[in-house]
Amino acid sequence: TSSGKMGYALAEAARDRGAQVVLVTGPTNLPDPVGVEIRKIKTAIQMKAAVSDAVQGADLLVAAAAVSDYRPRHEEAKKIKKAGRESLTVELERNPDILAEVNGSFLKVGFAAETEDLIKNATKKLKEKNLVLVAANDVTQPKSGFAVDTNRVTLINASGKIEELPLMTKLEVAHIIYDRIVPLLKAGTEVAHRPQSGTPSVRLMRARVTAGDFGHVGGGIFAYLQEPSRVLDINETMGRVKEILKENGLYTQNISSFCYQL
């Protein structure tokens, strides 16, 4: 569990930039931010349902909740009496990994709370959860992480670029994250407005990464070329995506079938 401060700061920063924001939150002591739609939940399972619902039509999902990885397998209807018990074993089962399991045509940003091997562990989360950016947090540092207003994070993007940020307020961290993400969101809107008859969808090309940035989504490699000056049609876009992938040694045979599936 965390204080919720980072999540609230992310919601407020996005609101101040004009975004329509849904904040899904567990119990906190923080006041409800104005101008943000708030969905209050208590368990990881409820959070997953609320997040899955909130991402419908969304451009971006940012996950900052320190979700408990396990929950007790059984709930006791009555108080557990201590008489005659010197120790107690509670059986736990895995909670869903919300950020990893909620996918769609939106970008995902996550946090990584680490106590060792910061970059390595955070990069693993970035890849496994299909993120475009991860904010890695060394939670052993006193002014960073849980229950404080400040945070010191290292940003890692899908191309492996590492940016160490100094200690700053959580609101400042939130704004820097959006500074890095907004160009990625803009990159896609150029093509998003161009429905093509006869092709399944051009949504793939919406809101992905800028030229030279690569990541993994839905099990396949994706790439997006930013050409703000004009709208590329689906075939041109696919052609350029393939070229870029080839130039970077990332091209595989199933790229087109993967792209057309989306």
Ligand code: CTP
């Ligand atoms: N997260 C999530 N659902 C979970 C656990 C984590 O959505 N059940 C999200 C967090 O909000 C965060 C990211 O996944 O954005 C990484 O969370 P973290 O607690 O650092 O790591 P885990 O993925 O739980 O891995 P581990 O505990 O093994 O380090």
